[in-house]
Amino acid sequence: MSGARKRSGAEESTQERILNAAEQLFAYSGLDGTSVRQIADKADVQVGLINYYFGSKEGLYRAVFTTRAPVVVEERRIGLRMAALEKDPHRRLELIVKAIIVPMLNMRSRDGSNHFSQLLAREPRDPRSVERGIIAEIFDPIALEIIESLKEIWPDRSDAEVHWAYQMIIGVMMYIMSDHGRISRLSGGAADPKNADETLRIILPLVMQGIEGKPTG
Amino acid sequence: MSGARKRSGAEESTQERILNAAEQLFAYSGLDGTSVRQIADKADVQVGLINYYFGSKEGLYRAVFTTRAPVVVEERRIGLRMAALEKDPHRRLELIVKAIIVPMLNMRSRDGSNHFSQLLAREPRDPRSVERGIIAEIFDPIALEIIESLKEIWPDRSDAEVHWAYQMIIGVMMYIMSDHGRISRLSGGAADPKNADETLRIILPLVMQGIEGKPTG
DNA sequence: GGTTTTTTTGAACAAGCGTTCAATTATATT
DNA sequence: AATATAATTGAACGCTTGTTCAAAAAAACC
Numbered sequence: 047m048s049g050a051r052k053r054s055g056a057e058e059s060t061q062e063r064i065l066n067a068a069e070q071l072f073a074y075s076g077l078d079g080t081s082v083r084q085i086a087d088k089a090d091v092q093v094g095l096i097n098y099y100f101g102s103k104e105g106l107y108r109a110v111f112t113t114r115a116p117v118v119v120e121e122r123r124i125g126l127r128m129a130a131l132e133k134d135p136h137r138r139l140e141l142i143v144k145a146i147i148v149p150m151l152n153m154r155s156r157d158g159s160n161h162f163s164q165l166l167a168r169e170p171r172d173p174r175s176v177e178r179g180i181i182a183e184i185f186d187p188i189a190l191e192i193i194e195s196l197k198e199i200w201p202d203r204s205d206a207e208v209h210w211a212y213q214m215i216i217g218v219m220m221y222i223m224s225d226h227g228r229i230s231r232l233s234g235g236a237a238d239p240k241n242a243d244e245t246l247r248i249i250l251p252l253v254m255q256g257i258e259g260k261p262t263g
Numbered sequence: 264m265s266g267a268r269k270r271s272g273a274e275e276s277t278q279e280r281i282l283n284a285a286e287q288l289f290a291y292s293g294l295d296g297t298s299v300r301q302i303a304d305k306a307d308v309q310v311g312l313i314n315y316y317f318g319s320k321e322g323l324y325r326a327v328f329t330t331r332a333p334v335v336v337e338e339r340r341i342g343l344r345m346a347a348l349e350k351d352p353h354r355r356l357e358l359i360v361k362a363i364i365v366p367m368l369n370m371r372s373r374d375g376s377n378h379f380s381q382l383l384a385r386e387p388r389d390p391r392s393v394e395r396g397i398i399a400e401i402f403d404p405i406a407l408e409i410i411e412s413l414k415e416i417w418p419d420r421s422d423a424e425v426h427w428a429y430q431m432i433i434g435v436m437m438y439i440m441s442d443h444g445r446i447s448r449l450s451g452g453a454a455d456p457k458n459a460d461e462t463l464r465i466i467l468p469l470v471m472q473g474i475e476g477k478p479t480g
Numbered sequence: 481g482g483t484t485t486t487t488t489t490g491a492a493c494a495a496g497c498g499t500t501c502a503a504t505t506a507t508a509t510t
Numbered sequence: 511a512a513t514a515t516a517a518t519t520g521a522a523c524g525c526t527t528g529t530t531c532a533a534a535a536a537a538a539c540c
Contacts, residue, residue: 060517074390078295082498092519097499099517164390169442171388173291173381181445187450209450210465213442214435214473224388228398232406233426248427251283256431257472277487299528309489314529316487 061099063089067235069110074164077107081210108180111169114162115184121149122188126195135199136258143253144246147219151242154223167224189216211257218253274408278316286327290382293322293354293389314428325397331379338366339405343412352416353475358425359412361463364436368459371440406433428474435470446447 058066067088071080082103086093100106125145132138147237154163170181189212203211222229222239230238239245275283281473284305288297299320317323342362349355369378369380387398406429420428439446439456447455456462 076293076295076389078293079391081496083496093498094500094520095518103271103498168388170443170445171385174296174442176443182448186445186449193449205450205453206465209446209454210469212449213439213446213454214469215465217438218433220429220438222430226387226390226393228387228403229426229430231399232403232410232429233422236422237426237430244472248423249431251476252427252473255476256469259468259472298526300526310528311490311530312488320528 048163060089060091060095064091064096064099064106065110065113068106069114069165070161072107072110073161073168074090076168077104078102095189104178108178110162110165111180111184111194115166118149118153118166119184121152121186122146125149125192126191129195139199140250141149142192142199143215143250143257146192146215147246147249147253150219150223150257155242167220170220171224214256218249222249277306277308277312281308281313281316281323282330284328285323286331286382287378289324289327290378290385293385294321296316299323307385321395325395327379327382328397328401331425334384335366335370335383336401336405338369339363340408342366342407346412356413356416357467357471359476360467361417363409363432364463364470367436367440368463372459380440384437387437388441428468431473432470437464439466 064085067085068080071085073089074080077085082096083093085106086096096103096106100109122145125148128144129138129141129145132141150166153166154160160211169175169178175181193208193212196212197203200208200211222245225239230240237248278450281302283396284302285297288301288305291297299313300310301463302323303313311324313320317326339362342365343359346355346362349358365379367383370383371377386392386395392398410425410429412422413429417425439462442456447457460467
């Protein structure tokens, strides 16, 4: 039954197998909709090992984020540093927006963690996410860095204006990342977020125009 | 124990009490995170009555949508008809965008159904929502009507462009509706979607500018 | 006022849940 | 080779899950 256990040279550790299975199932069915036994089955592992390695089901949930999220955060940080080198405000802004969106699109097409983007889009939409504090812990710091970068471009804008602009970028991106076929269904296939390049090409000017004009007055 | 059972003249029926309790709990904990016993307790009702009236837990979940959603859909339809009377393209577009956003904001501040907006923002973010088909059944028709209205304003835009513009409006709105304090937390209270008027005042120009410029070229 | 239908009760059902643990096997250390 | 540590097994724990159902109460009907 074990199937793909010791296939290639680089074999997965037990923890990794559990994390991969958990990522996939949590992304599809959520924290409550996934049972530890489902995860254990998919990982080809005994149920007890989940508690042995991760303490609890929620511990495993948290572990998925702490192992996967740093990749996105680091990519964003690099993009932000590159943006800081650009003098032209318009181009600088575009680089900042790209620093936010591109790591997310990358993750979607990356082999090992294509499910994590769904999970990540899902988590902050859950009211109980606030209690867990995962998003606050992992993503608030980089979010504040991004907002600081935006403030440098817009010294005349108020805090609220900058924050709302930021939220608009995140909002559009998150919405598209968490789409499960409705966009394609409604448009008869004309618009499809599965295509990463196309999505960026369309979304970028939409977002740029939205946030670049002076909001009030 | 029963508490607020036969208080005022207009007393709630058993079904209504179950629906209200379900709406609230589903909004906060999701379909899987809510148990029928929690709902029964909150509604001050026997567990069996949920299956008696709604067949199953998912039947109740579905019933919450079919009883609450038509209000939003109808408000949008009315807003769309009003927009059709406006000749100026810019103002027409603004009325269409308002027809999308305002019913959602209204629902948030309405007494009986303030939790439904959270539930509604949550449902399409669940991958299994596609299997349930609730969103497709209830909201696809009005969505297509809105897109048709947009096409009338933009006869030169491609299907994909119009659909992406529509998705951007919905995306920003949904993101803000499903926020659970992060926007306020990050901005130190400067930006807070709890304030409906303020939210519309800020979001409207952001979205308008985003979709009004010609996307490609 | 008696009869039929609807609603409510209270309890039970089997199945699944997350977690624990002693016993066993494998790996690393000395 | 003997010992100590880590990983895995297999089964059990108590509890909650959604659903069912016969019996009792209430409401509607003729």
